[in-house]
Amino acid sequence: MAPKATHLLDELSRPGPHPVLRGDLALVGLPGTVLTPRSGTGLPAVAFGHGWLQPPARYRGLLRHLASWGVVVAAPATQVGPLASHRLLAANLATALDVCAGVRLGDGGITVDPSRLGLAGHAIGGGCAVLAAAEDTRVAAVATLAAAQTRPFASEAARACRMPGLHVVAGRDQVAPPVGNGELIARAWAGPVRLKFLPKASHLGFTEGWHWSTLLLPGKSEHRTRRLTRALLTAFFLVHLTGAKQYEPLLTDEVKGLLNIELPNAPHDARAL
Incomplete structure (x- = not known):
């Protein structure tokens, strides 16, 4: 290590x-939550x-964690049913940005730099983050957790994503297998990209609490998976949205339970995150 x-x-x-402060996106017409420093x-x-x-x-801990490190995080609570529209969820992510x-957040004293915008998501939310990033030139970084394929295909949309990308796959994922969706997206990524492997994580390991x-x-909430994910996404967004290069070793090196997957067919600079 x-x-x-x-x-x-x-x-x-x-x-x-x-x-951390918590607010309601519904106040501006979009159901969901926003957390800010x-x-x-x-x-x-x-x-x-x-x-x-x-x-x-189910991602409250991750969102709160990012906010505690100085990142404003918005999570739309739309398309949560079994027939969710991937196009609409991608559009809702863009609206959240x-x-x-x-909008001035909090009591009006919290502002966001429009050149420091990122997208992230779990499962179909990860795939939708890729769809949104492919259409939004403002997006400076994208991270996915156990990304699932979408319609239209996230793996095709990835070809238009030139910003840095981080894709985390789970070794025990029976919904979005590691040698599948996340890897396909990473291999198609047009910009610098890194693929991380959590060998003991399941599909729902990234979530918290119980839900019907x-x-x-398959799978359940996993403390270790959430801990690794919090640190990894925090490092990724601090490096690529704030320029905090001191956190780069966590993206480039391996630690116990968090392995790199080489992408030999990726662009020439793909490993230089």
């Missing part, structure tokens, strides 16, 4: 220095897409 990466994993898996101007912002049948509340970039969908989907 790389000592520096292990140290960064320990640091970034803990809450950051900022107290208590104060700050010119902040980065990320819109997060939920998995199939999963309410945004519009809200973050165009666990009766339909």
Whole structure:
């Protein structure tokens, strides 16, 4: 294990220095949640897409964690039914970024820098984040967790994504197998990209708490998976949305439970995240 990466994993898996405020996106016409640091101007912002049948509340810990590290996070609570529209969820993610970039948050003292926008998501939310990124030139970074294929195909949309991408796949995922959706998206990615492998994670390991969908989907909430994910996404967005290069070793090196998958067919600079 790389000592520096292990140290960064320990640091970034803990809450950051900022107290967190919670708001309601419904106040601006979009059901969902927004979490922000208590104060700050010119902040980065990320819109997060939920998995199939999963309410945004199942990612509350991850969203709050990112906000504690200075990132505004918006999670639309739309398309949560069994017949969710991937196109509409992608559009809702773009709208959430519009809200973050165009509205003063909190008591009016929190602002977002429109050049520091990112997208993330789990399962179909990850696929929809790719769809949204392919159509939105403002997006500066994209991260997916156990990304599922969408209609239209996220793996095709990835060919138009030139921003840095981070794709995390789970070794015990029976819904979005690691040698499948996430890898297809990563291999098609047009910009710098990295594919990370969590060998002991399941599809629902990225979520928290209990939900009735666990009766339909294999896997369950996993503390270790969530801990690794919190640190990894925090490092990724701090590096690519704020320029905090000191966190880069966690993206480039391996630590216990978090492995790199080489992408030999990726663009020439794909490994230089």
